[in-house]
Amino acid sequence: GAGVSQSPRYKVAKRGQDVALRCDPISGHVSLFWYQQALGQGPEFLTYFQNEAQLDKSGLPSDRFFAERPEGSVSTLKIQRTQQEDSAVYLCASSLALAGVDEQFFGPGTRLTVL
Amino acid sequence: QKEVEQNSGPLSVPEGAIASLNCTYSDRVSQSFFWYRQYSGKSPELIMSIYSNGDKEDGRFTAQLNKASQYVSLLIRDSQPSDSATYLCAVRGGYQKVTFGTGTKLQVIP
Numbered sequence: 064g065a066g067v068s069q070s071p072r073y074k075v076a077k078r079g080q081d082v083a084l085r086c087d088p089i090s091g092h093v094s095l096f097w098y099q100q101a102l103g104q105g106p107e108f109l110t111y112f113q114n115e116a117q118l119d120k121s122g123l124p125s126d127r128f129f130a131e132r133p134e135g136s137v138s139t140l141k142i143q144r145t146q147q148e149d150s151a152v153y154l155c156a157s158s159l160a161l162a163g164v165d166e167q168f169f170g171p172g173t174r175l176t177v178l
Numbered sequence: 179q180k181e182v183e184q185n186s187g188p189l190s191v192p193e194g195a196i197a198s199l200n201c202t203y204s205d206r207v208s209q210s211f212f213w214y215r216q217y218s219g220k221s222p223e224l225i226m227s228i229y230s231n232g233d234k235e236d237g238r239f240t241a242q243l244n245k246a247s248q249y250v251s252l253l254i255r256d257s258q259p260s261d262s263a264t265y266l267c268a269v270r271g272g273y274q275k276v277t278f279g280t281g282t283k284l285q286v287i288p
Contacts, residue, residue, distance in 0.1 A: 094274060096274075096276070098278075103280070104280055104281075105182075105266050105268075105278035105279050105280045105281050106222065106266075106278045107278070108275055108276065108277065111274050111275060113274070118273075118274070119273065119274070119275055121275075122275075152221075154221055154222070158274075160274070165210050165270060165274070166212065166224055166227050167212075167224070167268075167276060168224060169214075169221040169222050169223070169224075170221060171220070171221050172221045
């Protein structure tokens with residue numbers, strides 16, 4: 064079956080530009096997560112959705128970061144006025160989120176480079 | 179203190195040996211524990227999940243959990259060069275948020 068997909072796979076932006084990153088979770092997965100991974104580090108939590116509800120956005124580094132999942136499936140992470148420190152791999156993961164089953168499965172990621 | 183701690187390595191083991199990867203966590207109410215493998219330039223791939231104290235085996239992999247000591251480990255038996263990767267320990271606390279360690283780089287020497 065299809066896994067988590069993300070697009071674009073690579074994005075180069077000039078400082079100050081806005082970017083939008085898309086995530087298509089595994090069909091039927093209720094929970095969706097966004098992570099930021101810097102080189103040599105583990106993924107850092109950004110935000111979490113259960114269906115269309117954003118239940119935790121404590122990891123978003125600034126108000127330039129915004130995420131949505133309006134219909135409870137596809138999600139978009141938007142970064143406004145990109146800065147060089149935003150350069151990282153952005154990972155999306157989804158989970159079935161049934162009782163006792165909370166394993167997360169990752170997409171291939173979007174590598175964002177801000178010049 | 180980091181929430182999830184791992185030795186960054188590299189951990190070098192000869193082919194065919196047992197690789198032992200360790201992880202400690204700080205949140206006592208943590209409920210779910212995961213090991214992911216990440217090859218360079220790729221996204222994390224789930225290897226094992228463990229939820230209760232003791233051992234859980236899946237093929238060449240064994241996850242061990244000790245909640246009293248706040249410790250989780252991964253053993254890889256008969257290590258192969260293809261096992262060379264970074265192994266990420268991940269812990270879910272009382273809510274859905276999962277916290278990852280920085281990963282341990284494993285090198286299996288042929």
